[in-house]
Amino acid sequence: xxxxxxxxxxxxxxxxxxxxxxxxLLAVRGLTLRYGRNPPAVEEVEFAVAAGELVSLVGPxxxxxxxxxxxxxxxxxxxxxxxxxGVARRALGFLFQDDALLPWRTARDNVALGLRFAGxxxxxxRAEAEAWLARLGLAGLGGRYPAQLSGGQRxxxxxxxxxxxxxxxxxxxxxxxxxDAIVRQQVTQELLRWVxxxxxxxxxxTHDLEEAIALADRVLLLGQGPRARIQARHPVDIPxxxxxVAVRGHPAFAPLYRRLWRDLSRAMGREExx
Amino acid sequence: MSASDRGLxxxxxxxxxLALLLAFWEWGARAGVIxxxxxxxxxxxxxxxxxxxxxxxxxxxxxxxxxxxLLGLGAGLLIGGLLGFTAALIRPLADxxxxxxxxxxxxxxxxxxxxxxxxxxxxxxxxxxxxxxxxAVLVFxxxxxxxxxxxxxxxxxxxxxxxxxxxxxxxxxxxSVTAWVMGSxxxxxxxxxxxxxxxxxxxxxxxxxxxxxxxxxxxxxAQTLALILIVMxxxxxxxxxxxxxxxxxxxWRHP
Numbered sequence: 001x002x003x004x005x006x007x008x009x010x011x012x013x014x015x016x017x018x019x020x021x022x023x024x025l026l027a028v029r030g031l032t033l034r035y036g037r038n039p040p041a042v043e044e045v046e047f048a049v050a051a052g053e054l055v056s057l058v059g060p061x062x063x064x065x066x067x068x069x070x071x072x073x074x075x076x077x078x079x080x081x082x083x084x085x086g087v088a089r090r091a092l093g094f095l096f097q098d099d100a101l102l103p104w105r106t107a108r109d110n111v112a113l114g115l116r117f118a119g120x121x122x123x124x125x126r127a128e129a130e131a132w133l134a135r136l137g138l139a140g141l142g143g144r145y146p147a148q149l150s151g152g153q154r155x156x157x158x159x160x161x162x163x164x165x166x167x168x169x170x171x172x173x174x175x176x177x178x179x180d181a182i183v184r185q186q187v188t189q190e191l192l193r194w195v196x197x198x199x200x201x202x203x204x205x206t207h208d209l210e211e212a213i214a215l216a217d218r219v220l221l222l223g224q225g226p227r228a229r230i231q232a233r234h235p236v237d238i239p240x241x242x243x244x245v246a247v248r249g250h251p252a253f254a255p256l257y258r259r260l261w262r263d264l265s266r267a268m269g270r271e272e273x274x
Numbered sequence: 275m276s277a278s279d280r281g282l283x284x285x286x287x288x289x290x291x292l293a294l295l296l297a298f299w300e301w302g303a304r305a306g307v308i309x310x311x312x313x314x315x316x317x318x319x320x321x322x323x324x325x326x327x328x329x330x331x332x333x334x335x336x337x338x339x340x341x342x343x344l345l346g347l348g349a350g351l352l353i354g355g356l357l358g359f360t361a362a363l364i365r366p367l368a369d370x371x372x373x374x375x376x377x378x379x380x381x382x383x384x385x386x387x388x389x390x391x392x393x394x395x396x397x398x399x400x401x402x403x404x405x406x407x408x409x410a411v412l413v414f415x416x417x418x419x420x421x422x423x424x425x426x427x428x429x430x431x432x433x434x435x436x437x438x439x440x441x442x443x444x445x446x447x448x449x450s451v452t453a454w455v456m457g458s459x460x461x462x463x464x465x466x467x468x469x470x471x472x473x474x475x476x477x478x479x480x481x482x483x484x485x486x487x488x489x490x491x492x493x494x495x496a497q498t499l500a501l502i503l504i505v506m507x508x509x510x511x512x513x514x515x516x517x518x519x520x521x522x523x524x525x526w527r528h529p
Contacts, residue, residue: 100431117436
């Protein structure tokens with residue numbers, strides 16, 4: 001079988017610059033993904049993520065960004081290429097685009113779910129879940145069902161669900177796209193603070209260039225599908241910790257934004273600048 | 275006016291409507307506007323009902339119908355549920371079962387009653403069989419569709435949070451299916467009693483259906499109405515139980 005999915009117990013030694021900064025948590029090699037008989041959505045995609053590194057993956061809608069994340073998480077079998085994980089699979093968190101929680105479980109039990117899978121007792125898992133809900137500003141809402149929560153609250157529950165498992169690598173598929181601008185800014189900032197403090201590595205899929213730059217250490221640009229490849233890789237030289245509002249005023253921000261926009265327009269077949 | 279006050283006044287108006295109908299009926303029968311041969315006065319029906327219970331001869335009949343309906347309901351839920359579950363998860367089995375189930379679903383299944391009498395005799399067996407078939411087909415489709423309709427995203431959530439196949443089954447499939455089955459439980463209860471009573475119409479030596487067909491053959495409208503009331507009371511009781519169960523199990527839906 002050409003498709004292979006392997007989990008390496010040990011991270012690869014001696015990473016090369018500039019692809020990886022230190023210990024690599026993830027290496028994607030020659031990844032080609034397709035749905036059914038269609039031509040491949042993405043082709044020969046290569047990148048690596050170091051411990052604590054935030055990488056944004058941007059590109060036109062429908063270019064296969066999400067599928068790359070799904071392949072990393074083992075939800076989509078690659079046509080060709082490999083995904084190597086330098087962490088155990090349970091140290092991999094996936095934050096999805098929608099906020100689908102188990103509707104028949106309370107917020108508390110939704111957060112406790114992964115902890116229970118990891119072998120924690122019901123009582124311990126619930127206590128831990130409550131602590132995570134409190135940390136994300138949802139204290140006292142643990143007994144509510146998803147139907148009783150607002151969109152922003154559900155998103156926070158989903159975030160608590162993933163963070164409670166203490167991931168070392170977090171995959172995020174436009175996680176806050178459905179939220180209104182203010183709530184989105186708040187939740188994103190909270191997440192960023194947590195990720196920076198805990199040194200969690202992130203692969204963020206987004207089509208929002210500002211968000212991509214504001215959060216990431218590196219921005220990878222995927223071209224127009226089908227057969228999309230990585231067209232450009234830009235480092236983001238803005239120090240951490242970052243404030244989501246202040247970062248937009250950093251001198252490095254605007255030039256990078258313009259370059260990314262130019263690259264993206266080129267990738268989509270239009271020679272345009274804003 | 276609070277919500278509970280409004281609920282009370284609705285209940286009051288409904289009771290009033292029923293009381294008015296009964297009062298009109300009673301008056302009509304006594305005044306000769308309604309022929310008591312066809313529609314005996316409510317007081318006459320109540321008297322017949324009372325007499326039926328007082329004699330003590332009614333209880334074996336109630337027991338017969340009740341056991342047929344409940345056995346049919348239980349077995350129907352179990353068999354229909356298991357078939358639906360396995361068919362939804364094992365594709366070839368679904369291809370095998372679906373045409374058969376479609377056919378059973380399309381025809382009025384009570385036409386099987388005479389056949390069941392030939393196969394299982396005039397005792398409990400044929401009634402349970404009819405009840406079972408009525409319920410099982412309904413539950414089969416409820417469970418089958420329930421599983422087919424499972425939200426893929428929830429399955430992926432459970433998998434990415436570290437759950438295995440068993441966890442997916444317990445956390446996603448079972449609750450989804452429960453919701454579908456609860457939705458058809460009321461209909462299933464009605465079907466179970468339909469099966470039992472119709473089975474008794476066709477051939478039997480006891481049961482409420484047997485008494486009904488006896489009352490009909492003697493043109494005893496009062497007794498017929500009294501027996502109908504008994505069946506209705508039992509079905510309503512089961513509806514209420516089912517509703518209670520539904521509220522408990524599906525609390526997440528209407529918290």
